Amino acid sequence: MTNISRYLKLFTALVCATMLSAVAFARQDDNALPQKQTHLYAVKGADSLYLDHYVSRIEGKRPCVIFIFGGGFVGGVRDKEDDIPYFHFLTKHGYDVVSIDYRLGMKGVQSPGIIEFLQRFKTTIDIAVEDLFSATNYILENADKWQIDKEKIVVSGSSAGAITSLQAEYAICNSLPVTRELREGFNYAGVMAFAGAIFTLDGVPRWNTCSAPTLLFHGSSDTQVPYNKMALFGMGMYGSKYIADKLHDAGMPYWLYSVEYETHSMAGKPMHENHYEILTFLDEWVMRQRPLQRTTYTADKNLPKRKTWFLPTDFINSNY
Secondary structure: OOHHHHHHHHHHHHHHHHHHHHHHHHHHHHHOOOEEEEEEEEEEOOEEEEEEEEEOOOOOOEEEEEEEOOOOOOOOOOOOHHHHHHHHHHHHOOOEEEEEOOOOOOOOOOOOOHHHHHHHHHHHHHHHHHHHHHHHHHHHHHHHHHOEEEEEEEEEEEOHHHHHHHHHHHHHHOOOHHHHHOOOOOOOOEEEEEOOEEEEOOOOOOOOOOOOOEEEEEEOOOOOOOOOEEEEOOEEEEEHHHHHHHHHHOOOOEEEEEEEOOOHHHHOOHHHHOHHHHHHHHHHHHHOOOOOEEEEEEEOOOOOOOOOOOOHHHHHHHHO
């Protein structure tokens, strides 16, 4: 074998090895968790509130999804292990994710009566919304540096986080006092709520201005957050089915994804099992700004038939 032949074989082997290494690196990089940056966004009393910014690898200005964890306003963390794959999924599709702390107003509450529950719960939701607005302001202040599109910020939450998300948008649409905490003129580009509701002591919910496009996931047998409503004399919680019906009647954009006989597990399931629906909503309703209305009723044959109507005390006992 000539020296030239040996050099050619060596060169070919080196090229193949380099290509294989590049492919392996690309696969590893594709499965790697996104870069995370942690920031202190507010100090409120004794509470230092942080957010985790998961950065998409897409170049240029990017849309952003704010995530609010669940936990009944008594517990939960912004970096729960089960939620990280959801963040990774969004960043792989070009969305930055900001997962936030917020104050837990029901922490330490033991078996409240209905009146005490209503009063405490209103205060709890108000301070959670305040914290969301403070985190949103922080994102807006850093949007140019972080390459975030200020017109494409979506709020998303699970359970208590879903309640906070829906309540925040409801407050904006009705110019409620809590919106003083938010930069004037700002509104979210969309809302994604996993088993959420709107809470009011001032009568049935009404929207004075058009709501941002809203994606609602809920199970009809949820005993922790009402699927339809849990109210007396207009005071109480109005769930995904009720909200969707009102948005439909008002001609506002929404997508209700309802699962018959499903429980409060819908607070987490969509983040793992409904990626297609989430991406479709973000693409069609948020990015393309199409004012669509859609309702999807589904049934899981593996689910047993369950009760779908509950008393107010059922929800209180289930949560506290």
